[in-house]
Each structure stands twice: as C-alpha cells, then as structure tokens.
Amino acid sequence: MxxxxxxxxxxxxxxxxxxxxxxxxxxxxxxxxxxxxxxxxxxxxxxxxxxxxxxxxxxxxxxxxxxxxxxxxxxxxxxxxxxxxxxxxxxxxxxxxxxxxxxxxxxxxxxxxxxxxxxxxxxxxxxxxxxxxxxxxxxxxxxxxxxPSTLPFIKLDKERIITSTEALKLKEIPKHLVIIGGGVIGLELGQVYNRLGAQVSVIEYMDRIIPTMDGGLSKELQRSLKKGGMKFYTSHKVKEVTRKADKVCVKADDKKGKEVSFEGDYCLVSVGRxxxxxxxxxxxxxxxxxxxxxxxxxxxxxxxxxxxxxxxxxxxxxxxxxxxxxxxxxxxxxxxxxxxxxNYNLIPGVVYTWPEVAAVGKTEEQLKEEGVSYKTGQFPMRALGRARASMDIDGFVKVLADEKTDEVLGIHMIGARTADLIAEAVTAMEYRASAEDISRMSHAHPTYAEAVKEAALAATDNRALHV
CATH class of the missing domain: 3.50.50.60 (FAD/NAD(P)-binding domain)
Incomplete structure (x- = not known):
C-alpha cells in the first residue's frame, strides 16, 4: 500500500x-x-x-x-x-x-x-x-x-432538457433556447447561442438577472443583452417543464400570478450548482x-x-x-x-458575457443594508477614446468608498475587458487604497483602465475629468 x-x-x-x-x-x-x-x-x-x-x-x-x-x-x-x-x-x-x-x-x-x-x-x-x-x-x-442543480419537478433528459454540460456540445444551433435561471452560466451560454442565431428567452425567479451582483450592473447588462436580441422574463416562477418529441414547453407564473407558457426546442436548466x-x-x-x-x-x-x-x-x-x-x-x-x-470579501466575481461584468467588495445594496455611509463615483465607458475606437461603448465603472475615510469598499464594472480590469480593483483594495489613491495613479492612455481612474476621481469630490 x-x-x-x-x-x-x-x-x-x-x-x-x-x-x-x-x-x-x-x-x-x-x-x-x-x-x-x-x-x-x-x-x-x-x-x-x-x-x-x-x-x-x-x-x-x-x-x-x-x-x-x-x-x-x-x-x-x-x-x-x-x-x-x-x-x-x-x-x-x-x-x-x-x-x-x-x-x-x-x-x-x-x-x-x-x-x-x-x-x-x-x-x-x-x-x-x-x-x-x-x-x-x-x-x-x-x-x-x-x-448542476435542478428543480424537483424537472426531469433532465440531457437531450432537449439540458444542463450546461450538454449545452457545451450541441450538434445544432437551437431555434428557440429557453433558459431557466438568469445567473452567470445561463447568461453566458444564452449569449453564445443568441449570437449564432437562436432565439433566447431567459426566465428568472428574482426581479433581476445576476441578482447577487450590484443592481446597476444587472440593469446595464440586461439592457445590453436585450439590444442583442435576448428576451428576459424576471419575477417569473417556473412550475412545469414538459417535452413532446422535439419541443419543450415551460410554464411559469409571472409576478401577478398569471400563467405564461414558453415553447422551444431546447431548455437549459441553469438554477445553480x-x-x-x-x-x-x-x-x-x-x-x-x-x-x-x-x-x-x-x-x-x-x-x-x-x-x-x-x-x-x-x-x-x-x-x-x-x-x-x-x-x-x-x-x-x-x-x-x-x-x-x-480575504473572502476580495475574491472577484466575473460574468464573461460581452460586455463583461466584474465586481469585488460590497455592493450598494449591501452597504445600505449594513448602514454604512458611503460615496459613489461612476464613469461611463462611452466617454473613453479607447472604447469608441473599438466600438465597445456599453458599460461603466462604479467606485464605492467610505464617506469619512475614503477607503474603497467596492468596485463594480461592466464593459470590454472588465474581467481583466478587476485585478486592479482587487490589488487596490487588498492594500486598503482610498479612492483618491487610485485617482492619483497614472493610467495609460488610451485604455479601458482609464475608466477606473475616472470613477475614482468621481468618488473623490466629483472630480472626473472626461464627463
């Protein structure tokens, strides 16, 4: 042995x-x-x-x-x-x-x-x-x-009623992909097939997509994905999923209790793990x-x-x-x-859609719930020369800082390459930087990273330079 x-x-x-x-x-x-x-x-x-x-x-x-x-x-x-x-x-x-x-x-x-x-x-x-x-x-x-998790009344056949595992190896592009769950996995795979020509409907039980992230990110991501053709049904409670031949029917109740039906050729169950x-x-x-x-x-x-x-x-x-x-x-x-x-507070979360979404630290919702006095600075990606050059103008960077000490409490961003940009935020917060610290660091021009500096300037006495 x-x-x-x-x-x-x-x-x-x-x-x-x-x-x-x-x-x-x-x-x-x-x-x-x-x-x-x-x-x-x-x-x-x-x-x-x-x-x-x-x-x-x-x-x-x-x-x-x-x-x-x-x-x-x-x-x-x-x-x-x-x-x-x-x-x-x-x-x-x-x-x-x-x-x-x-x-x-x-x-x-x-x-x-x-x-x-x-x-x-x-x-x-x-x-x-x-x-x-x-x-x-x-x-x-x-x-x-x-x-992958499922719901107790859903029978996964892994052919038409599928998890993310099967969604990664489909042999055809769905005509209509119905996704149960508006979290990271559902949105990423939904965008893949939406780009390739599928009609995509996302059904989410909560009142917004990516519900654990900052509310501003959720709103901006939904707006951007909707512009790309994806459809969203928030505050909908799925109650039945059935398959007949090559069709899948999903029934849900909306927030008023009215039944809504969705028919697609594939249903991706993406309700967590x-x-x-x-x-x-x-x-x-x-x-x-x-x-x-x-x-x-x-x-x-x-x-x-x-x-x-x-x-x-x-x-x-x-x-x-x-x-x-x-x-x-x-x-x-x-x-x-x-x-x-x-430091579990400083482990970043990322959604790899386009625009990408990334965040570290506390959300505005958490700070309000905890009764923390904070200030916020936000800067739109469309104000960057680099974003206009690449035609990636959706999104923003938001910096949340302690109202009295100016220590950064959270940084939330949506836009091109934010999955990489979030490392700057983690580094700054690991060393307990203030918003002013970030605002006084030189950022190369033209880059997407300039949005982090500008958002920090906005949080420091509303001093953003390019808006």
Whole structure:
C-alpha cells in the first residue's frame, strides 16, 4: 500500500493547485480523479469550454455586425460551422487538461484515476471500473466540487432538457433556447447561442438577472443583452417543464400570478450548482455535512476530523474556480506550518458575457443594508477614446468608498475587458487604497483602465475629468 503525506480527492482548480503547492512544500502527494481527464468541471465542462465558445461566437458576431463599419468587407455570406466550433472548443479543453497532467508529472505527484472513497480517516479506496486500490494518507483534502442543480419537478433528459454540460456540445444551433435561471452560466451560454442565431428567452425567479451582483450592473447588462436580441422574463416562477418529441414547453407564473407558457426546442436548466459528495463515504471517516449538503469546515478549512480538510464548491461560499485555488494554496501552506490568509470579501466575481461584468467588495445594496455611509463615483465607458475606437461603448465603472475615510469598499464594472480590469480593483483594495489613491495613479492612455481612474476621481469630490 502506498502512503502519502497528503491525498487530494478531486482534480479541479482547487484540487490540482493544492496538490502542486503541497508538492512544492515537500509533501509526498497523491491526487485522485474519478474521470479520465484531470481539471474537474472548470477545465472540462465549465470555465474553459464556455469561454472558448464565447470567443468563437463573438468573432462571428463581429464579422456579421461590425466588420463593415471597420472597412472590412467579406464577399458572400458569413456562415457558422457549429461542428467545427465545438471541435475547436474541445481542442482547447484537451490542450488545457494535458497541461495539468504535465504539471502533476513535473511536481512528482502520483495520479490515481477512479472514485475515491474513505475507508476510515487515513485510508482511501480507489475504484476504477471495479478494480480497487487502497492508499494511506496522513492528511486528506476533499476537493470534489459541484454538479448542476435542478428543480424537483424537472426531469433532465440531457437531450432537449439540458444542463450546461450538454449545452457545451450541441450538434445544432437551437431555434428557440429557453433558459431557466438568469445567473452567470445561463447568461453566458444564452449569449453564445443568441449570437449564432437562436432565439433566447431567459426566465428568472428574482426581479433581476445576476441578482447577487450590484443592481446597476444587472440593469446595464440586461439592457445590453436585450439590444442583442435576448428576451428576459424576471419575477417569473417556473412550475412545469414538459417535452413532446422535439419541443419543450415551460410554464411559469409571472409576478401577478398569471400563467405564461414558453415553447422551444431546447431548455437549459441553469438554477445553480450543488456540492458533490456522493461516493466519498464521508460517514466512514466521520466527516460532517451541514443542512445544505456542504462539508462543514472551520476557519482553517479543516473538517470536524482533524486530518481532513475541504475546499471549493463542496464547502460554503461562492462557487468560483479562483476561490477554490486560493483555498487549495491556503490549506497546503497551513499544513506546512505557514500562516496564509484569504480575504473572502476580495475574491472577484466575473460574468464573461460581452460586455463583461466584474465586481469585488460590497455592493450598494449591501452597504445600505449594513448602514454604512458611503460615496459613489461612476464613469461611463462611452466617454473613453479607447472604447469608441473599438466600438465597445456599453458599460461603466462604479467606485464605492467610505464617506469619512475614503477607503474603497467596492468596485463594480461592466464593459470590454472588465474581467481583466478587476485585478486592479482587487490589488487596490487588498492594500486598503482610498479612492483618491487610485485617482492619483497614472493610467495609460488610451485604455479601458482609464475608466477606473475616472470613477475614482468621481468618488473623490466629483472630480472626473472626461464627463
């Protein structure tokens, strides 16, 4: 039986990063993955493939709608080859997952493929198609991630009534894609197929899309996506989903209680994700779950069993790949006797639609609820020379700062490349910058980043220069 200092169950961004950091710190490390490829949901059926399709569909939309304005003329009709687009996406996934294999090999991490389950707190059984191996681990890390959620009355057939996993490999462009859920995943995949020619209807139970983000971002994103042809039905409660041949019927009640029906050829159920702990045999190790099915952990990400830790989607908090990565490094460094830290308030959230949406820190709604006195500065993207040059004028940057101290409490942005711009906001807030600090930093011209400086100026005695 092979023995290890650390065994990591799950090879998503949290798991594989934790394994690498453990190995870097001198621990003999094993990683266990139930699927044949490493990388978990994010690399195989989540972040990476969805971004590949978003980029491909964006190129197509630019060719159809905007090339002419740039003086680029394409003879004949621009067409979509969905099979080739899906194939390119898979190529990106394959290249990325192979990169993880290389990193495991480089860091001398033993990889086991199969379903890992606890025999007790220090022994893990690995079942690969009926062949059982057993390893011993002084410490274990649960990083098994999450699976798509559904509603109790919906039967997913994974053909016409689908999750994000199936939406990433459709063999045709839907005529009418009905999406249940106006969160990140639904909006991103909705925009992909809307660009390619599908009619897209988004049904959201809450009164706005991306309901956990700042209300201003929600309003601006809906306006922009609506301009692109997507339709939105907020404050609608779905109550029935049925399929007949190639048609799917979705029935919902609007906010007045009136029944509304939607008929499409595909229905994407995108109502969030749930922790995935099936098959782990946590009871054999004595590990407790909370009432939401999450693994319970303390501030050190340690379960009630002292040598077993858990990270990522399987514990409380935002279900984000980069949150899981931070937690993976945190656990590895904790095991090595170091004193790492994570500020959960400073883990950014991003929606990779176009315009992109990104945010870090408190929203206006949260500050109001907490009774915090704050000031706000906002700057429109359309006022930037760079935005006009690229024809990406939708969006804005909003800076929220403490009314008395001027410390930045939250930065919310929507526009071109905000997924990258948000790192500036995280850096500033990590060092507890004031709005004036940001406003006095030089920003290259012309760039989208100038909107961050201008919003900070607007929050500092309304001093924005270009509006």
């Amino acid at each position: 092979n023995s290890y200092d650390v065994a990591v169950i799950g090879s998503g961004p949290g798991g594989y990063v934790a394994a690498i950091r453990c190995a870097q710190l001198g621990m003999k490390t094993a990683i266990i993955e139930k699927y044949d490829t490493l990388g978990g949901t994010c690399l195989n059926v989540g972040c990476i493939p969805s971004k590949a399709l978003l980029d491909s569909s964006h190129h197509y939309e630019e060719a159809v709608k905007n090339f002419e304005a740039h003086g680029i003329e394409i003879p004949g009709e621009v067409k979509v080859n969905i099979e080739k687009m899906i194939s390119r996406k898979q190529g990106v996934v394959d290249q990325t997952t192979k990169g993880i294999e290389f990193l495991m090999d480089k860091n001398k991490i033993d990889v086991y493929h199969g379903v890992g389950s606890f025999k007790d707190a220090t022994h893990i059984s690995i079942d690969k198609d009926g062949e059982i191996q057993e390893i011993e681990a002084k410490r274990s890390l649960i990083a098994t991630g999450s699976k 749930r922790p995935f702990t099936e098959g782990l045999n946590l009871d054999k190790a004595g590990v407790k779950l909370n009432d939401k099915g999450q693994v319970e952990v303390n501030e050190h990400l340690q379960t009630n069993v002292s040598n077993i830790y858990a990270i990522g989607d399987v514990i409380k908090g935002a279900m984000l790949a980069h949150k899981a990565e931070e937690e993976g490094v945190f656990v590895a460094e904790t095991l090595a006797g170091q004193k790492p830290h994570i």
